[in-house]
Amino acid sequence: MRARVFVTLKPSVFDPQGQTIADALHSLGYGSVADVRQGKYFELDLATTEASAARALAAEVADKVLANPVIESYRIEVD
Amino acid sequence: MRFGIVVFPGSNCDEDAYHAAREVFGQDAEYLWHKDADLKGADVVILPGGFAHGDYLRTGAMARFSPIMNPVRSFAERGGPVLGICNGFQILLESGLLPGAMLRNKGLKYRCEHVHVRVEHTDTPFTSGASAGQVLRIPIGHGEGNYFAPPEVLQKLEANRQVIFRYTDAQGRVDEAANPNGSVNAIAGICSEQRNVVGMMPHPERACETLLGGVDGCAIFDSVLRWVGSPLKV
Numbered sequence: 001m002r003a004r005v006f007v008t009l010k011p012s013v014f015d016p017q018g019q020t021i022a023d024a025l026h027s028l029g030y031g032s033v034a035d036v037r038q039g040k041y042f043e044l045d046l047a048t049t050e051a052s053a054a055r056a057l058a059a060e061v062a063d064k065v066l067a068n069p070v071i072e073s074y075r076i077e078v079d
Numbered sequence: 080m081r082f083g084i085v086v087f088p089g090s091n092c093d094e095d096a097y098h099a100a101r102e103v104f105g106q107d108a109e110y111l112w113h114k115d116a117d118l119k120g121a122d123v124v125i126l127p128g129g130f131a132h133g134d135y136l137r138t139g140a141m142a143r144f145s146p147i148m149n150p151v152r153s154f155a156e157r158g159g160p161v162l163g164i165c166n167g168f169q170i171l172l173e174s175g176l177l178p179g180a181m182l183r184n185k186g187l188k189y190r191c192e193h194v195h196v197r198v199e200h201t202d203t204p205f206t207s208g209a210s211a212g213q214v215l216r217i218p219i220g221h222g223e224g225n226y227f228a229p230p231e232v233l234q235k236l237e238a239n240r241q242v243i244f245r246y247t248d249a250q251g252r253v254d255e256a257a258n259p260n261g262s263v264n265a266i267a268g269i270c271s272e273q274r275n276v277v278g279m280m281p282h283p284e285r286a287c288e289t290l291l292g293g294v295d296g297c298a299i300f301d302s303v304l305r306w307v308g309s310p311l312k313v
Contacts, residue, residue: 009182013227016183016261068137068173070180071227 001046003058004077007067008039042066054078080307081107083121085151085167087142088113092128092164092284099284100125104300113145122307123160123204124151126167128220128282138181138223139169148174160204160303161276165221168268168278177269177278178236179228185261189222193292194259196244196267196281197251203243203270205277208302214251215244215295217281219259224280226262226269236269244268244279 009015015037022036044061046054058076067074082100086093093110100108109119113131118124131142142148148170155161155176163171171177184190195216198209209215228236236242244267248257258265260280268279283296 012229014182014185014261016185016187016225020187065136065140068140068180070172070178070229071182 001048001051001054002079003044003046003054004079005042005044005058005062005066006039006075006077007042007062007072008037008074009071010073013071039072040066051078080122080304081109081120083109083111083118083124085111085124085126085147086113087129087131087145087170089131089133090127090129090166092166092282095282096125096127096164096284099287099296099300103287103297104304106304111147113142113147115147116150118150118154121154123162123303124154125284126151126161126163126170127284128165128167131166131170134166137173138166139171139173142170143174152176155271155276158273158275160306162205162299162303163276163278164282164284165219165224165280168280169223171276171278176276177271178232179226179269181223182225182227182261183223184221184225184259187222189220190224190259191218191220192259193218194267194281195247195249195251195257196279197247197253198298199242199245200240200270202240203274203277204303204306205279205299206243206302207306208304209298212251213298214247214249215281215283215286215298216249216293217283217286217296218292219281221260221280224260224262226260226266226280228263233263237264239272241269241272241274242266243270243277244281
């Protein structure tokens, strides 16, 4: 199975990089881009064929390592 | 007394801390490799600056899994003085030994310059020899020093008097222009609830000799020398 983990700063946390990217897009004429939040993307190749086991393992890894729960949240996709 | 200076792969201020402890303050000092299992009898532990394990995921994120962090945690729980400087502060945050987290600097720039920090409280091992309100001129060098804590944590930190250093101007006034990274409440350093674990972004070990442009960092080392030598501990 493959798990995709998307880690982003929580909505309540200021994202200096996202803000800078948004400013850059505005200066390039993309005024309709209201906001940008940037984050990290991980692809995990897992030695399991069970979707639920893959999701549980990805969540454990995200909780312990990939994301810092103080400032970040994550979303997992499994296929 | 003996300083234990932890060396992670990617630490780069370990030699500065070692030099300050041995050459400037004439104390014993030992390097503690991150795979070591004990603190070699250290009376005080310093987690130095640098880029532990490369900081590829998040600053300090992998260092907390290093074996040396087990005895460091036990030492801290027993009340031993632990100082995290810059990357060491980030490691203390990721390890949960101090609350909060670091974000990229507000302006996204790596800031490498002298700043002013105000000593807020003197009842920690690393500020016991300073005076409350004293302004120290100490260098910083970091890209991720934008301290963040959720509102409820921040409120607790302030209520418990755990904010130990704040970025100010030379007169000790908190001012947005004097905050180099956007840290919430201009926080430059905090301590644990038990007050023996302190994390700070500025580098006192780089400010202990006039040759290096200032000696205000001596206050931190003088404090812990006094504290370890005193029967009246925190």
